[in-house]
């Protein structure tokens with residue numbers, strides 16, 4: 250298997266991080282990998298906000314968790330047993346899982362493709378992170394998280410244009426218990442349909 254495929258098949262969402270900082274060299278390459286993602290019309294509109302500020306990440310992470318209105322896991326239905334999410338373990342206080350770096354991607358409010366642009370970029374970042382030994386988790390509810398007084402203040406102070414909307418967070422850090430095995434996927438014949 251080549252290195253690209255190894256990253257695609259090996260990546261897992263990581264939700265337990267060590268306190269080790271993500272060094273600039275690796276962070277830069279992860280962000281750069283995001284900038285090279287496909288993007289609609291080659292407009293390259295997505296704005297990347299990198300937060301290494303523990304206090305900010307903690308505050309926004311708690312807001313992000315509060316915004317979660319999804320289903321709480323049961324023993325029969327869970328997201329991850331080895332890397333529990335906020336749906337699996339309600340005692341987790343932050344939707345950002347204490348990650349030392351949280352990147353938020355923003356797109357222009359009135360641009361039809363700002364959501365896919367941001368998420369495609371996020372996946373590039375997750376794969377790049379894995380390839381250099383850094384764990385990641387893509388996190389939703391960025392819109393709710395930044396549509397708050399503190400979110401707007403941070404957006405404004407960081408210089409993200411006011412007509413940009415937060416679309417996705419990427420939590421980054423070194424995995425506390427290493428990388429777990431990739432999750433089993435559903436049977437291919439349930440999901441792949443072919444017309445020849």
Ligand SMILES: Cc1cc2nc3c(=O)[nH]c(=O)nc-3n(C[C@H](O)[C@H](O)[C@H](O)COP(=O)(O)O)c2cc1C
Nearest residue numbers: 260261262263264328334335386387388389390432
């Ligand atoms: C659109 C989308 C939204 C997601 N939102 C969250 C989230 O809010 N919190 C979280 O912990 N994981 C989130 N995830 C990660 C998924 O839970 C994870 O990718 C899925 O369980 C498969 O596990 P794996 O990434 O380890 O293969 C999200 C992933 C996607 C693609």
